Amino acid sequence: MTTTTTTPALTITPSRVLRSEWHKLRTLRSTWITVLTSAALLLGVGILMGATYTSDGGDSDVDTVVLTLYGSQLGGIALAVLGILVTAGEYATGMIRASLTAVPRRLPVLWAKAAVYTATVLTVSLLTALLTFVTAQAFLSDTDQAASLTDDGVLAAVAGNAAGVTLLGLIALGLGAALRSVPGAIGAFVGGVLIVPEILGMLPYEAMDTVVRYFPTQAAGALGSATPLPGAASPGAALLALLLWAAAALAIPALLLNRRDV
Amino acid sequence: MIRAENLTKRYGDTTVVQDLSFSVRPGSVTGFLGPNGAGKSTTLRMILGLDAPTRGRATVDGHPYAAHRAPLTHVGALLEARSVHPGRSARHHLMALAHTHGIPRARVERVLALAGLTHVAHKRVKGFSLGMGQRLGIAAALLGDPATVVLDEPVNGLDPEGVLWIRTLLRNLAAEGRTVLVSSHLMSEMALTADHLIVIGKGRLLADTTVDELVRTSGGASVRVVTPEADRLRTLLPGARITAEAPDTLLVTGLEAPEIGRAAAAHAVPLHELTPQAASLEQAFMDLTRDAVEYQGASA
Numbered sequence: 001m002t003t004t005t006t007t008p009a010l011t012i013t014p015s016r017v018l019r020s021e022w023h024k025l026r027t028l029r030s031t032w033i034t035v036l037t038s039a040a041l042l043l044g045v046g047i048l049m050g051a052t053y054t055s056d057g058g059d060s061d062v063d064t065v066v067l068t069l070y071g072s073q074l075g076g077i078a079l080a081v082l083g084i085l086v087t088a089g090e091y092a093t094g095m096i097r098a099s100l101t102a103v104p105r106r107l108p109v110l111w112a113k114a115a116v117y118t119a120t121v122l123t124v125s126l127l128t129a130l131l132t133f134v135t136a137q138a139f140l141s142d143t144d145q146a147a148s149l150t151d152d153g154v155l156a157a158v159a160g161n162a163a164g165v166t167l168l169g170l171i172a173l174g175l176g177a178a179l180r181s182v183p184g185a186i187g188a189f190v191g192g193v194l195i196v197p198e199i200l201g202m203l204p205y206e207a208m209d210t211v212v213r214y215f216p217t218q219a220a221g222a223l224g225s226a227t228p229l230p231g232a233a234s235p236g237a238a239l240l241a242l243l244l245w246a247a248a249a250l251a252i253p254a255l256l257l258n259r260r261d262v
Numbered sequence: 263m264i265r266a267e268n269l270t271k272r273y274g275d276t277t278v279v280q281d282l283s284f285s286v287r288p289g290s291v292t293g294f295l296g297p298n299g300a301g302k303s304t305t306l307r308m309i310l311g312l313d314a315p316t317r318g319r320a321t322v323d324g325h326p327y328a329a330h331r332a333p334l335t336h337v338g339a340l341l342e343a344r345s346v347h348p349g350r351s352a353r354h355h356l357m358a359l360a361h362t363h364g365i366p367r368a369r370v371e372r373v374l375a376l377a378g379l380t381h382v383a384h385k386r387v388k389g390f391s392l393g394m395g396q397r398l399g400i401a402a403a404l405l406g407d408p409a410t411v412v413l414d415e416p417v418n419g420l421d422p423e424g425v426l427w428i429r430t431l432l433r434n435l436a437a438e439g440r441t442v443l444v445s446s447h448l449m450s451e452m453a454l455t456a457d458h459l460i461v462i463g464k465g466r467l468l469a470d471t472t473v474d475e476l477v478r479t480s481g482g483a484s485v486r487v488v489t490p491e492a493d494r495l496r497t498l499l500p501g502a503r504i505t506a507e508a509p510d511t512l513l514v515t516g517l518e519a520p521e522i523g524r525a526a527a528a529h530a531v532p533l534h535e536l537t538p539q540a541a542s543l544e545q546a547f548m549d550l551t552r553d554a555v556e557y558q559g560a561s562a
Contacts, residue, residue: 009364010332011332027351089347090347104333
């Protein structure tokens with residue numbers, strides 16, 4: 001058998017743009033710092049929750065997955081910052097000019113960034129969430145929060161937690177691409193995605209409560225619970241809502257990308 | 263081969279580039295010259311598809327830049343503004359760009375060596391000097407072995423050795439048959455490297471010519487005359503443009519030295535000095551762009 005080695009033609013292909021974005025993601029310190037910070041927060045808070053839990057402490061009604069993965073709220077912020085750095089960070093440094101000169105059709109760059117980010121963050125979040133749940137449960141075995149991954153809804157909630165964190169981060173990535181400023185996008189994410197729904201939820205209107213449960217953070221919360229949370233969307237509806245939010249957050253910069261000068 | 267056709271760029275009410283048409287041919291170094299704020303960088307960004315023209319279009323090898331399937335093999339560019347993430351190493355920066363086109367790692371190593379960056383390739387760009395940053399930008403521009411090279415103010419911030427390196431590189435690239443377009447606001451630099459010149463001011467084309475032609479047609483050639491009878495000599499040279507540099511020194515434009523000498527001899531005006539002044543390229547450039555400079559300093 002003979003093997004002929006042909007030099008592949010030098011052209012842009014979607015898989016090559018993906019490879020380029022993966023190379024970019026893994027060769028920055030900020031990636032490792034944000035990813036490890038989020039993992040450390042999730043695991044650390046999980047261990048803290050497990051080690052300090054007592055059955056008569058008044059938290060018996062808290063969902064066991066929500067309790068053990070409580071640190072994902074903090075860890076998720078670190079991953080949202082990573083999402084913002086992936087897009088807005090390139091505008092801050094000027095790298096975007098090199099990126100869009102290399103791939104002048106532009107949109108493949110945004111899709112590749114979103115894909116590489118999603119794959120990386122989902123993998124890391126899922127593995128960390130599994131490790132955190134199992135580790136925290138080692139402390140909870142003789143409490144009323146004892147649970148195992150095979151219990152009803154637990155594995156789905158652990159995976160849901162990781163999916164929720166990933167999709168929230170993808171929204172942050174889209175905000176970074178639309179606003180093209182790291183501080184601007186962090187402000188918009190913290191203000192618009194994390195705080196505003198909380199304020200809206202406090203308004204004394206019945207309809208508002210129904211709307212707010214489909215907002216990103218609330219939907220992510222519903223996804224990460226093994227038992228239905230009071231006043232929250234069903235996991236299926238929550239996942240759909242989050243997917244739509246993330247799609248919208250990417251559609252806006254996608255529409256702007258080819259219209260704006262770099 | 264670069265071609266600009268009626269290229270126009272407006273930002274609100276401000277017209278940065280107006281109706282600019284020119285073409286840049288292979289095999290020679292074309293200087294893209296203009297005072298600061300003339301619209302050079304904007305024009306180059308339009309050629310590279312980073313800025314969209316308000317009107318007109320720019321093509322590279324017959325197509326708009328973005329229409330190429332492998333743009334880095336057509337045009338390599340060094341932009342004026344830094345286009346590198348400072349947290350990434352030089353090698354990883356180039357690898358990330360190379361991956362988009364499937365350019366092999368060996369080519370990355372080759373352009374690193376060419377730019378003299380091999381020994382610092384693993385270091386983060388953050389710690390690079392201005393000159394090393396420029397060298398990395400040029401390495402990136404050469405990555406795809408492009409037929410056309412566009413460099414925006416490449417000698418900015420370079421030490422003399424770096425400037426010499428750029429000059430030699432540009433000449434070599436042109437000698438290999440590539441199209442080379444280099445912008446600068448310094449005529450003296452272009453005089454040393456460019457064969458052809460495209461001069462713009464306030465976004466308009468002022469000249470599309472060769473270096474020699476520009477000097478010849480600039481009309482700046484004059485003759486310096488030193489005579490104790492300056493006032494009398496003035497009356498003997500009708501039709502010439504005469505300015506007095508000092509009470510006994512005149513600068514005469516529009517007449518050649520022999521004609522002035524004959525006129526002086528015929529009327530017995532003693533001449534202490536009669537020197538033809540070749541117009542410098544710098545002067546030709548200043549004359550050309552005098553009305554087009556954005557900010558003019560008052561002469562002392």
